[in-house]
Amino acid sequence: MDRDVANSLNFLLDKLTGLLGRSVPEDHVAGHLIAAFLYVGLLLHLVAVSALVFIWMERKIAGRIQDRLGPTRVGGKFGWLQTLADGLKLLTKEDLTPTGADLFLFRIAPYVGFCASLGAFIAIPFAGQDFPFVAQHLNVGVFFVLAVMGIEVFSVILAGYASASKWSLFGAMREAAQVVSYEVPLGLCVVVPVMLAGSMDLVHLGDKQQGWFTNWYLLHDPFTFVIFWVYFTCATASVNRAPFDLAEAESELVAGFHTEYSGLRWSFFFMAEYGSMLAVSLLGAILFLGGWHGPVPVASLLGLAWENGPVWGYLGNLLGMVNLLAKAVLLVTVMIWVRWTLPRLRIDQVLTTCLKYCTPIAAAMFLGAATWHMAMPDRVFAGLLQAPEANRLLAEPSATPRLQKGGNL
Amino acid sequence: MATTVEDPRVIEVDVRTDEMLVNMGPQHPSTHGVLRLVLRTDGEVVSEVTPHIGYLHRCAEKIGENLTPRQYIPYTDRMDYLAGMNMNLGWALTVEKLLDLRVPEKGRHLRVLIAEMGRIASHLVGMGAYGLDLGTFSPFLYAFREREKILDLFEEACGARLTYSYLTVGGATADLPKGWLEKCEAFLDQFVPVIDEYHTLLTTNTIFIKRTAGIGLLSPEMAIDYGCSGPVLRGSGVDHDLRRDGETIYTSMYDDYNFEIICERDGHYPQDQDYPPVPIETMLGDCWHRFYVRMLEVVQSVGLVRQAMEKYQASEGSHGEPIKLNQKLPPGEVYLETEAPRGQMGFYLVSDGKAIPWRVRVRSSCFSNLSVTPELCRGCLIADVPAVVGSLDVVMGEIDR
Numbered sequence: 001m002d003r004d005v006a007n008s009l010n011f012l013l014d015k016l017t018g019l020l021g022r023s024v025p026e027d028h029v030a031g032h033l034i035a036a037f038l039y040v041g042l043l044l045h046l047v048a049v050s051a052l053v054f055i056w057m058e059r060k061i062a063g064r065i066q067d068r069l070g071p072t073r074v075g076g077k078f079g080w081l082q083t084l085a086d087g088l089k090l091l092t093k094e095d096l097t098p099t100g101a102d103l104f105l106f107r108i109a110p111y112v113g114f115c116a117s118l119g120a121f122i123a124i125p126f127a128g129q130d131f132p133f134v135a136q137h138l139n140v141g142v143f144f145v146l147a148v149m150g151i152e153v154f155s156v157i158l159a160g161y162a163s164a165s166k167w168s169l170f171g172a173m174r175e176a177a178q179v180v181s182y183e184v185p186l187g188l189c190v191v192v193p194v195m196l197a198g199s200m201d202l203v204h205l206g207d208k209q210q211g212w213f214t215n216w217y218l219l220h221d222p223f224t225f226v227i228f229w230v231y232f233t234c235a236t237a238s239v240n241r242a243p244f245d246l247a248e249a250e251s252e253l254v255a256g257f258h259t260e261y262s263g264l265r266w267s268f269f270f271m272a273e274y275g276s277m278l279a280v281s282l283l284g285a286i287l288f289l290g291g292w293h294g295p296v297p298v299a300s301l302l303g304l305a306w307e308n309g310p311v312w313g314y315l316g317n318l319l320g321m322v323n324l325l326a327k328a329v330l331l332v333t334v335m336i337w338v339r340w341t342l343p344r345l346r347i348d349q350v351l352t353t354c355l356k357y358c359t360p361i362a363a364a365m366f367l368g369a370a371t372w373h374m375a376m377p378d379r380v381f382a383g384l385l386q387a388p389e390a391n392r393l394l395a396e397p398s399a400t401p402r403l404q405k406g407g408n409l
Numbered sequence: 410m411a412t413t414v415e416d417p418r419v420i421e422v423d424v425r426t427d428e429m430l431v432n433m434g435p436q437h438p439s440t441h442g443v444l445r446l447v448l449r450t451d452g453e454v455v456s457e458v459t460p461h462i463g464y465l466h467r468c469a470e471k472i473g474e475n476l477t478p479r480q481y482i483p484y485t486d487r488m489d490y491l492a493g494m495n496m497n498l499g500w501a502l503t504v505e506k507l508l509d510l511r512v513p514e515k516g517r518h519l520r521v522l523i524a525e526m527g528r529i530a531s532h533l534v535g536m537g538a539y540g541l542d543l544g545t546f547s548p549f550l551y552a553f554r555e556r557e558k559i560l561d562l563f564e565e566a567c568g569a570r571l572t573y574s575y576l577t578v579g580g581a582t583a584d585l586p587k588g589w590l591e592k593c594e595a596f597l598d599q600f601v602p603v604i605d606e607y608h609t610l611l612t613t614n615t616i617f618i619k620r621t622a623g624i625g626l627l628s629p630e631m632a633i634d635y636g637c638s639g640p641v642l643r644g645s646g647v648d649h650d651l652r653r654d655g656e657t658i659y660t661s662m663y664d665d666y667n668f669e670i671i672c673e674r675d676g677h678y679p680q681d682q683d684y685p686p687v688p689i690e691t692m693l694g695d696c697w698h699r700f701y702v703r704m705l706e707v708v709q710s711v712g713l714v715r716q717a718m719e720k721y722q723a724s725e726g727s728h729g730e731p732i733k734l735n736q737k738l739p740p741g742e743v744y745l746e747t748e749a750p751r752g753q754m755g756f757y758l759v760s761d762g763k764a765i766p767w768r769v770r771v772r773s774s775c776f777s778n779l780s781v782t783p784e785l786c787r788g789c790l791i792a793d794v795p796a797v798v799g800s801l802d803v804v805m806g807e808i809d810r
Contacts, residue, residue: 066550166431170791173452242544243616251439251542252792343616344544346792347453 093263105162110268113155117275127317141202171256185358189231206291213295223368242339281331292320442805473769486572494527516729522717531750542799580729625797636777639752644699651748696800
């Protein structure tokens, strides 16, 4: 017994230090289990804390936009504990279930949404280089993230269906109509960076854009520049943010799919929404904004790289993580800004925007970017600059035995 | 393919969708108080809308038959609670018509000044709430920010922020306090540039135009048939405003004031060079035009307030002392309509010679305006219902009384 605990602790430490450059042997189950708990714990906190911060940010930004102050009391001058106080209040509220509701589905729906939102983070890397900060390094990361985020729609439809409320049902129907319209252009947008990098591996995608901001896919050519905004529009639609918040549409459907929810279950919908906002923003930042590679390559200029030793590499990764999160928060801020400025679209207008405008634009941009890439495969920044040496090396599959390399250090 | 099923136990053989009755209100975020709409929907398409009213009925008319006209003034405040000053004015003028009373010159300009400020405040709420109906929150707060300043001015003049009871039979309860005009002037100077913000956020916003253009089309004929009035009528291109076309006792209040009725003539609004152009997608009589008329009326009212301030300063004497609280009324009946912000508000009074009227009835403008909802909403989408009802800008307090 004691030996088991000791062993587990040993491997926990091993896995922890794995972040610093070592890793658990393939065959140790307990070690991997502990490592999985560790990763999930970290990601759970990331999602929960980011939801707290984003809700606070949303209220502060909305306040400033509307000539108000926003929260000012709880947690000092800036009210930054307001969300926590609200969360506590929600915890103590009665968990209402409407008569006639499909109880099992009604209760499970918020968790489905939250799990889908959280699940997407498993494959999202927070830093790359030789030892990527990622819970599960998948070579089809982009695909995984999109697929798992797609499950979130079920929670909305389940909630709307199970609530036994007509308004909820309307919300669910709208969500179902909306999902088929934005998923198509969203997929087309994501395909472009994948094509440029020649990989669906998010770590690889991020590292292809290393160096200066000139290497970002956003600035790769005019087509990718346009497609980033198409991606952002579709991403906003995919997380049900205004002006695409039709499933909850306050002035029309009371509160849409979560009309009948209260207390903690309701707050799980909220967490899922903010979690998804962060997920699509992170994805957008990795695909188009260079991921963890900054506008200025501070880390490599300071020599914070793995070849100078694990500590330096680790610091470099931390810096990259901060960089990536900063970009994601910036995108989230834009979403918040848009929400408090624009009126809501009508359902048919959302379908029109996504299917009639975004899809053809995305398709045309995809074609354009493909042609551009074929004509100038080694050039970045609208063809003005030569792609960095590392990028060209990365482009060749033989030069990227990344996982093995990590194991050897 | 229509198939008849002989045995009712056999489940339907063809796939059909059912119509659904949905109850919108009286507790609903966008029904402007306690309006209840019963929607018959087929998916997102609304095939029939039935408004139900009466949730805010407070027997205001019956109360009027138990109080003297001056005692009744506070009850008029509570009819259209967003334009209390204009309600006071309507009732005061009605009683003055019966008494054959004329307020002094200074009181007349004071009334114009206050009534037009009330119109600005009321249209600001209408505009902001319309933004809310379309799902944008910020313009609502921008509108309320400016409205607060008007309410501050009103509070200084009469002590109340919502139910003023300021304009009363015979004039006003008090003259304007010292320095009030300067504050009002400062407010107007600050307010006029802000109107551009509203135009940017709403009037010319692409999504706003998409949501309102061609929606809730009200033809001029239909508007007249249903007895619509105010911005709803003028938004359909009918050139009618009681400030110009009303009875003499009311229009004489606006004598030697310079203003042009806001209404589209030959594809243009009066002096529209200062305003954003009318988008080509819009059609006369749709939600956008009703909204735009309100926006332009705000500008028009600012002009009227400026003129009134000038005239008020130039005039001498009393602002008009209120009549005695229990003054006997001459026998007879009288009806007068005035142009309230939401349309023509009519007061009907029958007196049998006592101090207390024998009958009091009120004609509500919003009631007629609301009555077009079933026509306008036929065949629209659910999201258009708040857009249409919001563009009519109804206040339930006035409808139910």
